Amino acid sequence: MSRYYDYGNAISWNSQALSSGGPGSAQGKDPLAPAISGSRAMYQHPAVSGYNPQDSRSQTMPGTARQNPLYAGSMYHYSGSGATLAPMPSPSPTAPLPPFPVHPDVKFKKLPFYDVLAELMKPSTMMPMQAGRMQEGTFIFHLTPQQATEIASGKDIVGTSNKLDYVIQAQLRFCLLETSCEQEDYFPPSVNVKVNNKMCPLPNPVPTNKPTPEPKRPPRPVNISSLVKLSPTVANTIHVTWAADFTRAYVLSVFMVRKLTSAELLQRLKNKGTKNPDYTRSLIKEKLSEDYDSEIATTSLRVSLMCPLGKMRMSCPCRPANCPHLQCFDASLFLQMNERKPTWLCPVCDRPAPYDSLVVDGYFQEVLTSPRLASECNEIQLHADGSWSAHAPPPRAPPPAAPAAEPVTLISDDL
Numbered sequence: 001m002s003r004y005y006d007y008g009n010a011i012s013w014n015s016q017a018l019s020s021g022g023p024g025s026a027q028g029k030d031p032l033a034p035a036i037s038g039s040r041a042m043y044q045h046p047a048v049s050g051y052n053p054q055d056s057r058s059q060t061m062p063g064t065a066r067q068n069p070l071y072a073g074s075m076y077h078y079s080g081s082g083a084t085l086a087p088m089p090s091p092s093p094t095a096p097l098p099p100f101p102v103h104p105d106v107k108f109k110k111l112p113f114y115d116v117l118a119e120l121m122k123p124s125t126m127m128p129m130q131a132g133r134m135q136e137g138t139f140i141f142h143l144t145p146q147q148a149t150e151i152a153s154g155k156d157i158v159g160t161s162n163k164l165d166y167v168i169q170a171q172l173r174f175c176l177l178e179t180s181c182e183q184e185d186y187f188p189p190s191v192n193v194k195v196n197n198k199m200c201p202l203p204n205p206v207p208t209n210k211p212t213p214e215p216k217r218p219p220r221p222v223n224i225s226s227l228v229k230l231s232p233t234v235a236n237t238i239h240v241t242w243a244a245d246f247t248r249a250y251v252l253s254v255f256m257v258r259k260l261t262s263a264e265l266l267q268r269l270k271n272k273g274t275k276n277p278d279y280t281r282s283l284i285k286e287k288l289s290e291d292y293d294s295e296i297a298t299t300s301l302r303v304s305l306m307c308p309l310g311k312m313r314m315s316c317p318c319r320p321a322n323c324p325h326l327q328c329f330d331a332s333l334f335l336q337m338n339e340r341k342p343t344w345l346c347p348v349c350d351r352p353a354p355y356d357s358l359v360v361d362g363y364f365q366e367v368l369t370s371p372r373l374a375s376e377c378n379e380i381q382l383h384a385d386g387s388w389s390a391h392a393p394p395p396r397a398p399p400p401a402a403p404a405a406e407p408v409t410l411i412s413d414d415l
Helices: 007-020 063-067 145-152 262-271 277-287 331-340 362-368
Strands: 076-078 085-087 114-125 134-141 155-158 163-166 168-176 192-195 236-243 250-259 300-304 317-320 358-361 379-383 388-390
Touching: 114 134, 114 145, 114 168, 145 168, 145 250, 236 250, 262 331, 262 358, 277 362, 317 331, 317 362, 331 358, 358 362
Parallel strands: none
Antiparallel strands: 076 085, 114 250, 134 236, 155 163, 168 250, 192 236, 300 379, 317 358, 379 388
């Protein structure tokens, strides 16, 4: 049986049953209708009434049972003593029941630069309610007195822009309606947002050379703190218009968050501790172990102490735990770059490098703080036993001497 019941067809079946009812008569054209005599001449669809033709109670039910509350909210009403049942007005067949839950169990992916303090509006489905492609919806949320006070009093210098902004923010996020895993931010096509009847600025679409019909916006949250009414007695209204996508559904939610800086994330990374140096030594031995199938034996590896991002010596060497390479990069510079433009890609191999996967490498931390390392040395060699040595660059050949200038003799014009 279908998930949703067709009320229009139910009325037509029951109307036929009433008109053709009588002793021994058929129950309309519905092949599922059981043959019930006399006063039980009306077929009740299981999806509406829960009627079971095998139930013995149906044979002993008195005639006044049609005044049962079961019928009070359905499509029939009792019209008098011994009279027939008249159909009630039914919902329009063109107005289907909502196919999605109003508040789905959608989980947004955690953003490294934000600590979630509260959920101001549960994830809400953006229901297509109109026949055309362009849809619109209105959503409402409220602030408690404490939340309004925290947002209003939380302005400070945020990030690298040196601008006065909200540290405690009201954050709007969009994503796909998908409950199988945590969802990244995803904007619906042609979306426009008004918060309390004021246009809300959204991230600019990403420029592309591909002939795509709809430019995509970068997947980022939207700070709506400046548009929110910071009062517990006034409701905040979000009006959204978007283009319906019949292959996807969308969700929006509002959170109260605290904005973090790259320096705070760096301190949290250091507080997690460093990766044991012995772990990196075992990786070095594994990479330099003898491979009898290979004709060329690798006896050492050369690793740079310069960060591939800033071309400067690393101060806090780190790498993603799931990357197979030994080369590290500077954690501070990596976090600063993702604070400006969050990509979270490893600068060495371009694999995903989420914040939670970053580890400070204790082996290279020891190398950088070792007295054996000269200040001008920017490369080391790793050996098969897990040790290291400074790699001295070959001495530069002296530049060739410039040829001696030949004397120039000036000839007088008087000759």
